[in-house]
Amino acid sequence: MIITLKKNAPERDVKRLMQRFEKQGLQVTAIYGEEFNVFGLVGDTSRLDERTIMANPIVHNVQRVAEPYKLANRMFHPEDSVIDVSGIPVGGKKVVMMAGPCSVEGRKQICRIAKEVKDAGADLLRGGAYKPRTSPYSFQGLGSDGISYLAQARKETGLPVVTELMSAEHLDEFIDQVDLIQIGARNMQNFDLLKAVGRTRKPVLLKRGMSATIKEWIMSAEYIMSEGNPNVIFCERGIRTFETYTRNTLDLSVVPIIKERTHLPIIIDPSHAAGDWKLVESLSLAAIAAGADGLIIEVHDDPENAWSDGQQSLKPERYAQLVNKAKAIAQVVGRSL
């Protein structure tokens, strides 16, 4: 940790501050500059709070040198982690394809679409049972019934299922019936929920919050991992910007960054990012070219009558076309699909 002090700081105050650090077992080295004096602290600084050190009137600036994440950090875990989702490896050579409707609308619907996406090449089935909706007057999902319909679709197709958990209250149901637990963008910093899934061993799909920095996102993975669950998969779904032609702005630079800084897999959700099915194919191919470990895409066989998000859903035949093109791109970047 590097602490910059104001040049006119009274010597006695400087001494007192440095002694405080030394008492905590840190080694302090000073650099005297023309406009500022700089102190480097060597040792375990993880217990120090930058914002409290900044409260000291003689302090000009505080900077951490090391990243605050340990378990997710590639520095301490150089090999890629491959997460096993009920037999499907995520983060290995194969690019993993997750697909399905925004909402589970009924048993028949989800089983029918499950077969369609499986035929088109999907590896996992997605479908919302508990739905985070901006309005209390919008369809809130089929809840527990939706979960059992998903389980039925898994039974019929063999596809593992991924769906969103909104409250720790439903965790048991998810442990029993869901293969990959999604933590949605709005709950990325619902720390109690992160800790709850961290106490299981279930794979977790951690979506990036709408305005989360990459560092905060990794710290949320660290919450899950620090409770004992190492099975975290990142999912980028677009961030909030000023642009209005898209629902969110997909940030593909996260793919090489997450791979450089962590050892965990990362997949891309182009459907929620774009909010428009016409953009989904372009962004999907781009994601794989950038090195993503998978895609999660909304597919519906009757988007015009979908119970939610019809605008961003692909029809199964278009999804099949996308999978074919994605295969060719995957091959170019040394992956299979």
Place this chain on the structure above:
Amino acid sequence: MIITLKKNAPERDVKRLMQRFEKQGLQVTAIYGEEFNVFGLVGDTSRLDERTIMANPIVHNVQRVAEPYKLANRMFHPEDSVIDVSGIPVGGKKVVMMAGPCSVEGRKQICRIAKEVKDAGADLLRGGAYKPRTSPYSFQGLGSDGISYLAQARKETGLPVVTELMSAEHLDEFIDQVDLIQIGARNMQNFDLLKAVGRTRKPVLLKRGMSATIKEWIMSAEYIMSEGNPNVIFCERGIRTFETYTRNTLDLSVVPIIKERTHLPIIIDPSHAAGDWKLVESLSLAAIAAGADGLIIEVHDDPENAWSDGQQSLKPERYAQLVNKAKAIAQVVGRSL
């Protein structure tokens, strides 16, 4: 609701779409333009999903005319709502002052600071017991003990207390011992938590999410109100932007906007917005001049040793000065304090 169709839409498809709306009891009026045709739907359109209508390939655009909030909407409730927080009216003539440390650090600390802020002119005591922290390795709050220390401070000073609820699991404890339940920025769209506090009658302080639009924020209030709890107070605490000299960007335009569009009170948190105590006084006076119903400010008697957020905490004597200036500003805008 206004739906714009592409000019080249096949007549049969247009008819079919319009019939679907008419079957739902809506009245349809058409305007034929040069580049687009426009259809206005009159009736209860709240069940329609814009994003599903957009899935129709002949649709160019969909626009809601009425705002999606009803219970919070001033249009249907023209008088100001004044929320009673254990005897303190929020939203009336008096500007309400909430103050206290970022974290409850112990019984003595919170009782001592409670007396100091009361002497300086505070009406409510704030203090975090359950703390949302970016890092799992940071101090997570004293939890249940912190809540009982707050209750002790209330007993000693008579100040009602406000503190953050992070999980519905602790709701009973809050109903018993807390006067104003804070929903933090990171949980503004934790809809299960909103519904849980909506099922009580406890006053709720609803902080704006870091990247929430004003409309989304009001919709979160609507969640609480639609479960039966009308006692919602908005709290602006800065939004996330590209600027790095401040922790967040305080958006004071929300004050007149919330007052025009809703009937609920709004208070301002300059401490979290700025992230720097040196900016707090300026922003506090600005907030009152803009018409805010109150302020929530971090005050600590030893910021350099605070367990969190020392940088943005005022010392009690500075807080007392701020209260005095705030009084004079309040008077100019027809308020008391």
Place this chain on the structure above:
Amino acid sequence: MIITLKKNAPERDVKRLMQRFEKQGLQVTAIYGEEFNVFGLVGDTSRLDERTIMANPIVHNVQRVAEPYKLANRMFHPEDSVIDVSGIPVGGKKVVMMAGPCSVEGRKQICRIAKEVKDAGADLLRGGAYKPRTSPYSFQGLGSDGISYLAQARKETGLPVVTELMSAEHLDEFIDQVDLIQIGARNMQNFDLLKAVGRTRKPVLLKRGMSATIKEWIMSAEYIMSEGNPNVIFCERGIRTFETYTRNTLDLSVVPIIKERTHLPIIIDPSHAAGDWKLVESLSLAAIAAGADGLIIEVHDDPENAWSDGQQSLKPERYAQLVNKAKAIAQVVGRSL
């Protein structure tokens, strides 16, 4: 144009407003709703100013149905425009590769790098002579000398050159010696400069402003085109967001959007977007997979001693590797390179 009036608007005021529109030759149709009345205006509304109509106290909202761009709009020009840059077609089947150093640092340097990027597969040479720098104390570019060194490099390699014009004052020099005039992000809404290049027939590379919406960006192209110059190429270089691990956030959704809404080519600048050479290859391949018409990439043979932006520059050998992979991706999406 669709105008929503408040329900309680006095009838006389409504009539007066409608008569004003009718006097301007517009046809007015009314839809009477429960909470609002809606008026559709048919005819040439391009002379109307939305923000002035909004000044009328009875008006609730104003919405344009048609996009404000005409010359750039694909609706009126369905075929792709292919821009000829001194013999290199941009926007055709071939993906165009532009490469070179951030700054022209001398005659030898630019000629040497020109040969290297040509050997690696580049079609055009980039290099800054007039440099927009945040600080007046930073290197401001070699100016006119830099332009003549670029011309020398073109002579030696045959590569057409692209470089930034910062002031209309230097336009003559650019017309003589430059093949593709770049308008930088900071000048995207320097309307006098746009008009100046619009009065020439030189191809223009129009970078997106750091916080420009796609609509504003297209309107800046419209400025150039409305002065008589149809040769505009869009260039996305990342937008400003809250993220700090990258210099800017590259927005690849612009590729399908620009292609849907306009008939003009679009290329991607991954170097300025990422600000880090380690991200450039991933983002380059992603851009081509998304359908971009070209790439502009910073290449320097001694980045550690570059006069500017060394951090984001690729070495020539890495650039050559990137071009090879890009070729394979281009083929998958039906392009050549």
Place this chain on the structure above:
Amino acid sequence: MIITLKKNAPERDVKRLMQRFEKQGLQVTAIYGEEFNVFGLVGDTSRLDERTIMANPIVHNVQRVAEPYKLANRMFHPEDSVIDVSGIPVGGKKVVMMAGPCSVEGRKQICRIAKEVKDAGADLLRGGAYKPRTSPYSFQGLGSDGISYLAQARKETGLPVVTELMSAEHLDEFIDQVDLIQIGARNMQNFDLLKAVGRTRKPVLLKRGMSATIKEWIMSAEYIMSEGNPNVIFCERGIRTFETYTRNTLDLSVVPIIKERTHLPIIIDPSHAAGDWKLVESLSLAAIAAGADGLIIEVHDDPENAWSDGQQSLKPERYAQLVNKAKAIAQVVGRSL
């Protein structure tokens, strides 16, 4: 400047880098940490380019300790600068009021409004003659005629005038006839224009760019000052965010920040920030309470027929009310008006 090196950096490379700095006359001090090694450079580092040092593969991070601005920096110029605008001091005890229409629409109009705002208490007259408009089809301002009408209004009322300069081409006209030259938000980083006004001694009103950080904004002032013109006044006019209920988000924290870091005056433009006259009074009072040195407000006597921006213009009688309230707020914060 502080440079963090990767722990595994080969010693020879570290030595070579340090020697390079020492050759440039800098003194190097090392701190050896557990995960990184840190080097502090003491001396004149202003010639170093951070982004080029970052190009070195052994470098982990580079951080400047001192701010990059010198002439604007309060550290080297502790007293407030008061700028004389044709006899009106800006930055002194009196809060300065600038007002007038968005566009100069004719001689009579500007002279009439000039008298109205003067009667209401304005100190300077604003009015756009050269107008930056998003669309080439919108009214572009009366240009040179507009400037002469402003001069006429000044003659009739004695109010100095402020208006926007969009191109150095018109600088002579502005030097002759304008008292305060406005550099608009879109030209905040039009460095050639900044240098041009920097070579005069005319006071300059420097608007903040729509997505400019405060540091970049101060650096643009530094451009003007480094050419010899110390007469710079900052003007905040809102920044671009995701919020859509306002045109821009007014950032009032800039007031105490600019005053802490620079010695220059800062005024606020609530009209462009809000984009809605109904918000202007609240934000104006807030700005003065926050410590602003002045306000620039759009006033029009017939907003519903204004040639531009009617929605955000106050009528003269409302402006007069605002001035009265502003006076009382100014007094509370120790200012006059």
